[in-house]
Structure formats: structure tokens, C-alpha cells
Amino acid sequence: PQELPLPMAEEGSYSADGTHLAYVPEFQWEPFWKDYKGGQHTQVWLARLSDSSVVRIPDQNANESDPMWVGDTVYFLSDRDGPITLFAYDTGTGQVRRVIDNTGFDITSASAGPGGIVYSQFGQLHVYDYASGHSRAVPVTVTGDLPQLRPRFINVAKLIDDAAISPSGVRALFEANGDILSVPTRHGSFVNLTHSPGVMDRDPAWSPDGRWVAYFSDRAGEYDLYIRAQNGTGTPRRIVLGQKDAFYYGLTWSPDSRKLVFGDQKLNLWYVDLAAPDPRPVKVASNDYATLQHFHPAWSPDSRWIVYTRVMPNYLHAIFIYSLANGSTHQVTDASSDCRDPVFDANGKYLYFTSSTDTALTSGLWEMSGMERPVTRHVYAATLEPATVSPLAPRAGFESAKSSFGKTRGKRPAAVRVAIDFDGLQQRAVALPIPAANYVGLAAGSSGVLYLQKEPLVILQSDPGPYGVPVAVARFDLAKRKMQPVVAGVTDFQLAADGKHMLYRRGKQWFIAAAKPKASRENKLIKFSFAAAG
Numbered sequence: 001p002q003e004l005p006l007p008m009a010e011e012g013s014y015s016a017d018g019t020h021l022a023y024v025p026e027f028q029w030e031p032f033w034k035d036y037k038g039g040q041h042t043q044v045w046l047a048r049l050s051d052s053s054v055v056r057i058p059d060q061n062a063n064e065s066d067p068m069w070v071g072d073t074v075y076f077l078s079d080r081d082g083p084i085t086l087f088a089y090d091t092g093t094g095q096v097r098r099v100i101d102n103t104g105f106d107i108t109s110a111s112a113g114p115g116g117i118v119y120s121q122f123g124q125l126h127v128y129d130y131a132s133g134h135s136r137a138v139p140v141t142v143t144g145d146l147p148q149l150r151p152r153f154i155n156v157a158k159l160i161d162d163a164a165i166s167p168s169g170v171r172a173l174f175e176a177n178g179d180i181l182s183v184p185t186r187h188g189s190f191v192n193l194t195h196s197p198g199v200m201d202r203d204p205a206w207s208p209d210g211r212w213v214a215y216f217s218d219r220a221g222e223y224d225l226y227i228r229a230q231n232g233t234g235t236p237r238r239i240v241l242g243q244k245d246a247f248y249y250g251l252t253w254s255p256d257s258r259k260l261v262f263g264d265q266k267l268n269l270w271y272v273d274l275a276a277p278d279p280r281p282v283k284v285a286s287n288d289y290a291t292l293q294h295f296h297p298a299w300s301p302d303s304r305w306i307v308y309t310r311v312m313p314n315y316l317h318a319i320f321i322y323s324l325a326n327g328s329t330h331q332v333t334d335a336s337s338d339c340r341d342p343v344f345d346a347n348g349k350y351l352y353f354t355s356s357t358d359t360a361l362t363s364g365l366w367e368m369s370g371m372e373r374p375v376t377r378h379v380y381a382a383t384l385e386p387a388t389v390s391p392l393a394p395r396a397g398f399e400s401a402k403s404s405f406g407k408t409r410g411k412r413p414a415a416v417r418v419a420i421d422f423d424g425l426q427q428r429a430v431a432l433p434i435p436a437a438n439y440v441g442l443a444a445g446s447s448g449v450l451y452l453q454k455e456p457l458v459i460l461q462s463d464p465g466p467y468g469v470p471v472a473v474a475r476f477d478l479a480k481r482k483m484q485p486v487v488a489g490v491t492d493f494q495l496a497a498d499g500k501h502m503l504y505r506r507g508k509q510w511f512i513a514a515a516k517p518k519a520s521r522e523n524k525l526i527k528f529s530f531a532a533a534g
Helices: none
Strands: 011-014 020-024 045-048 053-056 064-070 073-078 085-090 096-098 107-113 116-121 124-129 135-138 153-155 160-165 171-176 179-184 201-206 212-217 224-229 237-239 248-253 259-264 268-273 282-286 305-311 317-323 329-331 338-344 350-356 378-383 429-431 438-444 449-455 471-477 482-490 492-495 501-506 509-514 522-524 531-533
Touching (some): 020 064, 160 492, 160 509, 171 509, 179 212, 212 248, 268 305, 282 305, 305 338, 338 438, 482 492, 482 501
Parallel strands (some): 317 338
Antiparallel strands (some): 011 020, 020 045, 064 073, 107 116, 153 531, 160 171, 171 179, 201 212, 224 237, 248 259, 305 317, 317 329, 438 449, 449 471, 471 482, 509 522
16 A cells, blocks of 8 residues: 555545545544534545645535546535535536435435446435436345344343332232233232233333223324233223324322323323223323423322422422312412422321422523532421311320220221312421431322432432432331331332332342331242243
């Protein structure tokens, strides 16, 4: 090889006699930057190798590339008229003409050969014929074995995307490789509830009464809601959601197992009443300032109210409560602080939530006013009615009254009915005696019991593993006014509908255990591999 008498070159093409070279002297690091006019815009130069003299093709401050010297003509790509297309430079007259009229996508590359120029445009190969001046598409067919597309059995233990716990913790649901799998803790067998190669079944949720499993599926083309028996028997019930190109997430059952709330990628919150004669999604709320999965909805114990959060114009979260009875919405907090993770207590008397007054500096996501800093949150409880005694009211200290008369043994407790007085609700909130921390989730257990998920105050770059940032789960007892650790180092946590069991993930393994402080007995769910049709 012999060094050319040119200081630098990126790509080039020799003339037929080898005395000249058409070349691009500079490299453009981002060639797909539309209508680029900066200092890296590329040009085509013509060099006479005998004396290193150069002539630049007039470029009109455009981006030129892929020079091809054919006879007395230099072909090249240019965006001088809009979309990148093929041009020709006559070395005798010095005139430039457009060879291909292009009003569509850019031509991304070109190469000259005998009889024509092959070029690529929007994933399709074309050939420009010198003689006729016309282009034709080149059909390309590649025949391969493609074993990954054939029906087969695969181990899906490492392909889990979502999970849900059964009401009493005897089983768990897993979304893996587009199927919904039911996995036992001790007794029973694995059950593939959907058996749907080529279909995406997602976001499983188990009804609190234990009878039904809900999930989203694109079986019919668009994503719809499906309800089927928890043992997989019978035909699933399809609830048409009616949106084109929609994506849904976050299925949450109501306590009466008759309704479901969920969100979509267009920042809408919906609920469906399965007991209605013709179930259709009803819009609860929408948002203009948030990202996916920000509503964090929760049901009241009587299934008549939905509490959720919305991002306000100041990019702080506020809490709202929606009434299913009349479709009205009430704002509970005023967005002067960042309030999240609202949940109702099981007794229907309190609303729990977290609030932060030091998160505002981090709320400017892509602007210069934003600043990364540790965020702390306090946990609050608000009485839903003014007549309800504050959960932190001083204790009287008297003996509890006991009587052998009028025993209620064997009788079911009265059903909870939630009543809310929205006037002054925010002012009735009190901070619980829980240390401030970076709380990222709340879950209500039995009456007066709250579960808290806590991330590290400062998240190091090395903290997020392959399954996310590990959290610690603690249990707060309102009667004892005491918080105790439950489990740490987990990346997924769910509380069962009975409030007594929990599902969590630690590393690659999933567990179900009693939801109590330092629970020692764990049922490891995935003790061995299981397979599904792929």
C-alpha cells in the first residue's frame, strides 16, 4: 500500500484511470442528523493525485457522502434539496444534477457497479440504471432455519415479567414469555392458565374472593381485558376495552371482586364494573404531566371509592378520591408538598399516604433548575370523617369493658361502609410516629396495620441490580404505634388480599411468607425450572 498525498479522507472512489480521487475529507459522527449545518457537515472533493490539487463539488452548505466515480461523472448522495437522494456531477462541465427525485425517506447508502448504482432506502434495496435513468426495487428473500420461531418448550423461570399473589398466599401467578402461570407454594401442580403461543398475556391479578384471574391479552389483535377461572377451566370472559394501539398496566381488583382499576400509556385511569350488563371501561382521571404507572390507585374497603395520585403543573403529586356512586372527584391534598402512595385502612376510617417537602428540587427532570439530592418522606394518616378520633389521640388508660352477655361468637363482623367528609380532610392528617425515609410504597394490611417499602436514601450507581433497587419492608402497628422490620433486600413486594401473606423477590428467587416481623418460614416458589410453549 502507498500513502496518498492527501492530509485526510473518510471515504472515496477512484476515477477509471486512477489519476483522480473523489473523496469525503471529514467524518460526521451523526450522519442521520436532519438538515445539519454545523462544522461537521461533509463535502465531496475531487483530488488530482499528481499534484494534490483539489476541486470541491458545489455543495450549497449541504451534507454530501458516498462519492462514486463512473466515467466522467461523479455520483454522490446529498440533502441539498431536502431528503437525501442521488446526485451527479459532470467533471467536464462542472454541473450538478439530481438523478433521483425523492420525496420520501432518505437514501442511506449507495454503491456503484457495472450498469448501475445499488442504494438502500427505508430497508429496501434499489438499483438505479445508468442507461434508462430509472430505478427498480430489488426483492431480497432470505431463507433460514429460524429455530427461535418454531413452537417449542422453553424454561421460563428466567423470563418472569410480572407476578401476583393469591388471596391467602397458597399460590402465585407469574407472567412469563406471554403466558400466565399459576404456581403452588406447597401442594398442587404448575398450571399454565393461558397456553397462548404467539399471544401476549400480561399483568395477572387474582380476585380477593379467590375465584378469578384477570389479565390483559392481545389475542384478538388489540389489548383487551380477560377474566377466567382461577384453575384454568372454562372459556375466559373477554371485556372489550375499545382503544386502538393501546397498552394497559396495573390491574387492581376491588375488595368485592366485582371491579378492576387500571391505567394506560396515554396517561388515563379507568375502571370496569364486571357486574354491569355490558361492562365498559369508565374513565376515572387523566394526566398531562406524568409518566407511566404514576396513578398508584387503591380501593376503599367497601369498593365504592378509588384513591389515586396525579402530577400537578408544579410537578408535585396530589391525592384525589373518585366516587363510583356519582362519578365525582375530590382533591384531597393541595400539592404544596409531594403526596404519594395513598391507601385506605381496612377499617375504612383512615387514609394513609406519604408526603415529602424536600423533593421539589428534583422535580425539574430535564431543565437546569433540577438538582439531584436525597428525598425523604413522612407517613401520614387522615381521618375520613371529623367525628373519627385521631389515630394518635391520647390514650385514656382505663380497663377495657368485658362482659359475658351478648356474645357475638360465630357472627360475621359488620361490613365496612366508607363515608368521607372532604371538608378539611387534609387538615385532619397527622404524621405517624415513623422515621422519615425514602418510602416508595404503602400497603394496608388488617385494620390498623400498614406495610412500608423503603429504598436507600442515596442510591448508588451500583445499587440497581438486574431486578431493580432493593427495598426493605417494614410493618407499622397503629394500636402499638410501633414499626418492625419484615424483610429486606427485595425487589418486588405484594401483600395478599387477606393482609396476612406476602409475595416478594430476592435476587432470582420468589418467596411467599407470613407478613409479620422477621418471618422465619418462607415458601420458595421457584425451586426448579418449569416450561411453557414458545
